[in-house]
Amino acid sequence: MSRDEILNKMQDIFRENFDDDTLVITDSTSAADIEEWDSLEQICLIETTQSYFKIKIPVKDVVALRNVGDLVDGIFSNKYVSTK
Amino acid sequence: MFDKNKLLYVRKKYKKTLLLQPNLIDKKIAILSGSTQEIVISFLEIFLLEAGIRPTFYLGSYSRYYEDAIDIKSEFYNFKPDITYIHTSYRNLQHLPQPLDTVEIVDKKLNETFDYFSTVWESISQNLDTVIIQNNFELPPYRLYGNYDRTHFTGKSNFISLLNNKVAEYIGCNENIYINDINYLSSYIGLTNWYDFSAWYNYKNAMSIDGMIITAYNVSSIIKNIYGKVIKAVMLDLDNTLWGGVIGDSSIDGIDLGKESAVGEAYHDFQTYLKEVKDTGILLNVVSKNDEDIAKVGFTHPASVLELDDFISFKANWKNKDENIVQISNELSLGVDSFLFIDDNPVEREFVETSLISIKVPEISTIENYIAEIDRYNYFEKVTFSDDDRKRSEYYKQNSKRDVESQKFTNYNDYLKTLEMTATLLPFDEISLSRVTQLINKTNQFNLTTRRYTDVEVKNIASSDRYITLYVVLKDKFGDNGIVSVVIASIVDSVAIIDLWVMSCRVFKRDLELLIMDKLVAKCLQLKVDKIKGIYYPTLKNSIVKNIYKEFGFTKIDENLFELSTIEYKKKSLVIMETI
Numbered sequence: 263m264s265r266d267e268i269l270n271k272m273q274d275i276f277r278e279n280f281d282d283d284t285l286v287i288t289d290s291t292s293a294a295d296i297e298e299w300d301s302l303e304q305i306c307l308i309e310t311t312q313s314y315f316k317i318k319i320p321v322k323d324v325v326a327l328r329n330v331g332d333l334v335d336g337i338f339s340n341k342y343v344s345t346k
Numbered sequence: 347m348f349d350k351n352k353l354l355y356v357r358k359k360y361k362k363t364l365l366l367q368p369n370l371i372d373k374k375i376a377i378l379s380g381s382t383q384e385i386v387i388s389f390l391e392i393f394l395l396e397a398g399i400r401p402t403f404y405l406g407s408y409s410r411y412y413e414d415a416i417d418i419k420s421e422f423y424n425f426k427p428d429i430t431y432i433h434t435s436y437r438n439l440q441h442l443p444q445p446l447d448t449v450e451i452v453d454k455k456l457n458e459t460f461d462y463f464s465t466v467w468e469s470i471s472q473n474l475d476t477v478i479i480q481n482n483f484e485l486p487p488y489r490l491y492g493n494y495d496r497t498h499f500t501g502k503s504n505f506i507s508l509l510n511n512k513v514a515e516y517i518g519c520n521e522n523i524y525i526n527d528i529n530y531l532s533s534y535i536g537l538t539n540w541y542d543f544s545a546w547y548n549y550k551n552a553m554s555i556d557g558m559i560i561t562a563y564n565v566s567s568i569i570k571n572i573y574g575k576v577i578k579a580v581m582l583d584l585d586n587t588l589w590g591g592v593i594g595d596s597s598i599d600g601i602d603l604g605k606e607s608a609v610g611e612a613y614h615d616f617q618t619y620l621k622e623v624k625d626t627g628i629l630l631n632v633v634s635k636n637d638e639d640i641a642k643v644g645f646t647h648p649a650s651v652l653e654l655d656d657f658i659s660f661k662a663n664w665k666n667k668d669e670n671i672v673q674i675s676n677e678l679s680l681g682v683d684s685f686l687f688i689d690d691n692p693v694e695r696e697f698v699e700t701s702l703i704s705i706k707v708p709e710i711s712t713i714e715n716y717i718a719e720i721d722r723y724n725y726f727e728k729v730t731f732s733d734d735d736r737k738r739s740e741y742y743k744q745n746s747k748r749d750v751e752s753q754k755f756t757n758y759n760d761y762l763k764t765l766e767m768t769a770t771l772l773p774f775d776e777i778s779l780s781r782v783t784q785l786i787n788k789t790n791q792f793n794l795t796t797r798r799y800t801d802v803e804v805k806n807i808a809s810s811d812r813y814i815t816l817y818v819v820l821k822d823k824f825g826d827n828g829i830v831s832v833v834i835a836s837i838v839d840s841v842a843i844i845d846l847w848v849m850s851c852r853v854f855k856r857d858l859e860l861l862i863m864d865k866l867v868a869k870c871l872q873l874k875v876d877k878i879k880g881i882y883y884p885t886l887k888n889s890i891v892k893n894i895y896k897e898f899g900f901t902k903i904d905e906n907l908f909e910l911s912t913i914e915y916k917k918k919s920l921v922i923m924e925t926i
Contacts (some may be wrong), residue, residue: 281358301549309555309742310355321544 265338268315272330275310279303289331319341348559353389361624364395369886370547371798373574376404376427376476378411378466380438380728381552389562390431397570406863408550409438411886415466418473428800429572430470431565434463435552436506437484452499460512467516467523478523479568481561482510484553487541515921521780521801524568524729528553531560534722567724573798574788577706577725580620580681581671583689584634584641584662588620588652590612592711593644604649610715617651617719621725623905625894627735629658629678629742632689633670636662658742667700678742679851681790681887685723688716730774733782734828741852744824761920762857765822769922770860771865774808774815781829784816785848790887791831792849794833794880794894799834799846812837814869818862820853827853831862841877842870854890861919863898870912880908 263271269289277285293299303318311333312318319342327333337341352360375390387403394401403423406414411432414422422430438779441455467478472814488500510529517523532540535556542554553561570576585592590602590609602610604616630652634641637843641662645654654660659677661670667689675682689695690710699707710719720756730734748765755761774782783804790796799807807813819832831849835842844866849859849922870878880895882888883906899915900908 275355279358280354281362300384301382302388305385305545305549305551306354306357313350318544321547324544324548 263338265334268334268337269330271314272311272334275314276306276310279310282329287330288343289334290329292329311337312345315342316344321342348563350559351557352622353559354393354555354684357392361392361395361790364392365400367395368396368549370395370398371837372400372402373429373569373573374425374427375401375431375569375868376406376425378406378424378430378432380409380411380432380434381546382550383406383433383524384824385551385555385660386433386558386562386565387907389559390566393563393566393743394569397566397575398464399569399575402633412462412466415469418469419561423474426474427476429479429569430474430476431526432466432481434481434483434554434562437546437550437552439506439509442486442502443505445500446633447500450497451674456505456508458518459497459509463513464516467520471520471522471802475800475806476522476834477800477825478570479526479565480513480517480523481526481528482513482581482653484528484540485537486541487537494813498728519530519738524564526561528561528564531564532557535560535810564724567727568729571727571729572787572800574790575833576684576727576788577659577686578633579629579674579678579686580623581631581633581667581674581687581705582620583691583694584632584636584644586690586713587688589647589650590642594640595875598643599648601644601647603647610896612716614649616652616713616716620649621656624739625736626726626728626731627738629657629680629739630727631659631674632657633648633667633674633689635667636660638662655743656739658739658746666701671702671705672696679791686718686720705723730780730784732784734781734784738829740825741827744827745852747824748822758855759921765824765856765857767820767822767858767922768925769821769861770819771862771924772815774804774817775867778817778829779804781924782832785829785850786846788792789848789850790885791890792847793885793888794847794891796883796885796888797846806835812875814842814866816862816865816869818858820856820858831858833862835865835866837873837875840875841879842875843879847880856917857921859894861922861924863915864917864919865924867910867912867915878912878913879903879914881906884906 273287281294284343303335308319308324308334315337323336323342375856384404387405390600391401404422406422411434414420439459441459443452443455467480470476470478483506485506489503489711491496491501495503514525517822532828540552540553545551546556560623560838563860576808582588593601603613604610605614620630642654659674661674671682671685682702685705687698687705687707688710695707698705706725708720708723710716752761761898778896779801783799783801788796814835814837816833817829820827820830829854833844834846835844880900882892882895884892895908900910903909
């Protein structure tokens with residue numbers, strides 16, 4: 263999967279999660295940009311991402327995430343533990 | 347097991363569609379937490395909405411369950427919840443045994459831990475009318491001594507088992523508090539799937555998403571049960587559901603049942619399970635495409651655990667199954683939403699599920715899995731187990747005898763006289779309380795106001811002189827029907843307002859309501875109450891009583907309110923004798 267495809271999939275996950283079909287996300291999107299993005303949404307997003315890409319993101323990496331771009335980079339570079 | 351897609355990924359859209367359902371009942375639920383609860387709440391909300399309950403939540407601050415419960419000025423008390431769920435877990439056990447502890451120290455830790463929790467329960471139950479649901483504790487994430495952890499007094503596994511026993515013992519002998527058994531749930535999904543260490547350190551989630559789903563589902567099972575959303579009857583297919591093979595093709599010797607074969611033994615065990623289900627008060631019925639005579643022979647098989655007598659209604663014919671189920675619903679006067687349909691054939695399951703939307707239809711695969719596939723959804727969840735439950739099938743059996751009798755008469759009143767009915771009508775007392783509460787919360791048809799009450803509320807009403815209360819036991823020549831009707835009337839300025847009147851569908855059309863109104867009026871006259879006001883709130887299910895106040899001669903005041911002068915009322919009951 264290319265980096266763009268991963269970003270596109272993340273957009274789908276975000277749109278479904280926030281029930282907003284017009285939502286556009288970029289590498290720099292973070293919790294500060296989406297009003298509804300609270301701790302519950304954060305967990306749901308991570309859980310959905312882990313389950314879709316069949317990965318497990320270790321604690322230290324979750325803590326280090328600054329924005330969507332960091333997460334896409336991590337998935338693209340196979341940084342996370344595979345659960346396939 | 348659960349549709350994670352609906353719970354997580356499309357939860358917002360799904361919730362919106364659930365909120366569009368008609369006749370949702372509103373309930374306030376407080377969650378006192380020992381860990382992060384937002385996700386558990388979002389799952390619980392979905393499960394309750396699926397059952398027609400719309401919750402409003404109060405969420406205590408993170409890990410402040412003890413303070414919330416002890417401070418009666420807290421937001422929590424202000425919220426006045428119907429249900430209080432205390433979600434604690436292994437993560438909240440601050441004083442677990444350490445290897446160097448003495449026996450005395452571990453003993454002290456155990457008692458102090460238990461006292462800490464029982465203080466919470468007692469503070470809440472003394473200061474609020476609420477139902478408490480309390481998690482017990484899951485086994486620890488590691489075993490310091492391996493297997494020896496279970497026997498040594500400093501073993502954490504040992505400690506948690508002892509603590510769970512104390513919790514169960516307390517809850518077993520107190521009312522209005524129930525265990526959410528996460529000790530079972532965590533072993534059901536396995537501790538490796540239960541604990542999610544990353545989620546604990548990142549978000550302070552005490553358990554994984556799967557753990558939270560099953561926890562929320564089980565809490566919803568308890569809440570549904572409290573508000574009478576229960577399964578009352580099971581509709582069973584026969585061929586390849588209760589025995590292996592097709593009896594019409596192979597005759598009785600050809601069906602697979604009994605311990606001689608692996609498959610036959612599995613069917614034997616499934617029948618044994620159903621017999622136990624029946625003995626808890628669930629009504630078993632047959633809905634099968636078969637010739638009736640041939641189908642009935644199946645139960646004469648020497649290995650058959652179930653007997654013909656275990657079934658209330660037996661429909662073996664070639665009609666569509668939904669028609670038969672609707673007919674059973676009429677015979678038993680029970681709604682299809684309280685029915686469970688069990689059939690090995692996926693085509694029949696889909697047909698019935700599509701035709702009768704509110705019926706519950708578990709997906710079953712092959713006979714060895716049936717029990718587990720049905721059991722995991724808590725269809726037969728109970729919050730009490732009364733004498734009435736134990737005798738329920740018997741009551742319904744007697745009813746079919748009464749039906750046969752009634753067909754002999756052309757005049758219905760003549761028939762009623764031959765039943766030789768007697769009734770006792772008494773104010774609520776200690777022995778009747780649990781059945782009274784159960785009847786109030788389970789009755790949907792003969793129910794004028796559909797108000798639901800907790801044990802505590804009923805108890806308070808029983809001991810107050812501002813209320814007239816009645817519970818009614820009806821007997822006849824076929825047997826004792828048990829407690830079948832309940833009335834609560836509040837007295838305000840010499841007017842009695844009927845807040846609640848319910849009657850079990852088992853005794854409809856027996857003229858019992860006449861005797862009850864006679865009694866209520868007599869009580870009012872004794873107390874110098876000269877007016878009775880009756881309320882009728884229509885629901886989808888209670889149209890059977892929509893004209894009842896008019897029939898008694900009440901004057902209509904507005905849409906929902908009716909009024910009667912007690913002095914002008916004339917006694918109406920003719921066929922039932924009141925006894926003490």
